Amino acid sequence: MTVPHDETDGSDGRSLHARIAADLRDEIMNGDLAPGAKLPSTERLKERFAASNATVQKALGLLKEERLVIGRAGSAVTVREHRQRTMRPASYMAPADAGDRYRWLTEAEKLGPRAQSRLLRVAETVPPADVSAVLGLPEGGTALLRHQLLLIDDEPVELASSYYPLEIARGTLLTKRRKITGGTPALLAELGYPPRLSVDRVSARVPTQEQFTALRLPGDLPVLRTLRVVRSDDERPIEATVMVKAGHLYELQYEFTAG
Numbered sequence: 001m002t003v004p005h006d007e008t009d010g011s012d013g014r015s016l017h018a019r020i021a022a023d024l025r026d027e028i029m030n031g032d033l034a035p036g037a038k039l040p041s042t043e044r045l046k047e048r049f050a051a052s053n054a055t056v057q058k059a060l061g062l063l064k065e066e067r068l069v070i071g072r073a074g075s076a077v078t079v080r081e082h083r084q085r086t087m088r089p090a091s092y093m094a095p096a097d098a099g100d101r102y103r104w105l106t107e108a109e110k111l112g113p114r115a116q117s118r119l120l121r122v123a124e125t126v127p128p129a130d131v132s133a134v135l136g137l138p139e140g141g142t143a144l145l146r147h148q149l150l151l152i153d154d155e156p157v158e159l160a161s162s163y164y165p166l167e168i169a170r171g172t173l174l175t176k177r178r179k180i181t182g183g184t185p186a187l188l189a190e191l192g193y194p195p196r197l198s199v200d201r202v203s204a205r206v207p208t209q210e211q212f213t214a215l216r217l218p219g220d221l222p223v224l225r226t227l228r229v230v231r232s233d234d235e236r237p238i239e240a241t242v243m244v245k246a247g248h249l250y251e252l253q254y255e256f257t258a259g
Contacts, residue, residue, distance in 0.1 A: 020049050020059035025248060028068050028079050039069060039077045065218035066248055067155075085152075087245070088253045089200065089226075114153050121147040122177045127163045131240045134229040135165060143240075144169035146184070149214055156215045157250065162241040168193060184239065185230075193232040195239075200254075201227045204247060211244050222247040 012019055027033045040048070045056045060077055063069045071077035125145045127135065135143060143163040150158040162184065164174055173180055173187055180187050185195050204222040207215070211223055224247045230239040 016049070016051055017055045017058040017062065020045070020051060020056065021062040023049075024059065024063060025066070025068060028063075029248065029251075033079050035079050035081045037079050039071075039079070062219070066221065067218075068248065085157075085249065086251050086253050088255075089198075089228075116151050117179065118149045118151070119146065119177060119179060120149060121145065122175065124166065127240070128242070130227055131163050131242065134227070134240050135163060135237050137165075142166065144174055146174065157245060159211055159214050159244045160241055162239055164239055165237070168238060188230075188232070188238055193236070193238045195230045196233060197231045197235070199229050199231075202252060203227075205244075207244070215244070215246050217246060224250065224252065226252070 014022070024033070024039065033039065039045075039060070042053060042056050045051070045059075046053060049056070051059075060069065060071075064071070064077075067080060069077050069079055123145050124142045126132070126140060127137070127143050127145070131143070132139075132141060137143060144166060146162045146164070148160050148162075149156055150160060164184075168188075168191065169175055172191060174184065188195060203225050205225045206220065207217055207223045211217070215223070217223070224245045226241075226243040226245075228239075228241045228243065229237055230241075232238045
C-alpha cells in the first residue's frame with residue numbers, strides 16, 4: 001500500500017512516520033513479519049510509503065522504542081523473537097497444588113526463562129467504581145487491595161490490582177505484605193472459598209501515569225485492561241482484579257466449546 005506523501009491527507013491526521021509505524025506494527029503483530037524476520041530495506045519502505053529517509057527512520061525508531069524490532073541505523077532491522085506473547089488466562093485460574101508456585105508464574109515461564117512477581121502494596125482502600133459494583137460494595141465501601149507487578153525476564157508484563165471483601169480477607173495472609181505460596185486462588189480455597197467461576201471484561205484504554213511508568217511504555221499506545229471477578233459457591237464474589245498489559249506486546253487467548 002502506498003501512503004500519500006503529504007503529512008496529513010484528510011483521512012488520517014497522524015504524522016506520516018506514525019502511520020508508517022502503525023502499518024508495520026500491524027504486520028508484526030499479525031505475523032506477516034514473523035519473529036526474527038528482516039524488515040524491508042529503507043529504500044523499499046521509502047518507495048512503499050512515498051516517504052523520505054528521515055521519515056522512515058523516525059518510524060523505525062518508534063518500533064524500536066516499543067521493543068518490537070531491533071537493529072541500528074544503516075543495518076538490517078529485524079523483528080524481535082518475542083515480538084508479541086500470547087497469554088491464556090484460563091490456564092492459571094485453578095488453585096495451584098499444595099506447595100507449588102502460583103500458576104501465573106509457571107505458565108509465564110513457558111514464554112521466558114524467568115517469571116516473577118513484585119508485591120507493591122497491601123492496604124484497605126476504596127476500589128474503583130466498577131470493582132465496587134462487581135464485589136457488591138456499598139458506596140464508599142472498602143476492600144483489601146493487593147497490588148503487584150508481574151515480570152518475565154525482568155520485563156514488566158502486567159500491573160495487577162486484586163481486591164477482596166474485608167469479611168474474607170481480615171485475619172488472613174491476604175493482609176500480609178508477603179507472597180502467598182500457590183497464589184491467592186490456593187489460599188482462598190483453603191479458607192473455604194474455592195474459585196468456581198471467573199468472568200473477564202476486557203477493554204482497550206489509554207494508560208494512566210502509573211501504568212505508563214510501571215510497564216515502561218514507549219508512548220500513547222493503548223493498554224489491555226481486564227476486569228476479572230471470581231465467584232465461589234452460591235456465586236459469591238471473592239476477588240476482583242484489574243489487570244493491565246501493554247496492548248502492543250501481549251494478546252489474550254480464550255477458548256470456548258460449543259454448547
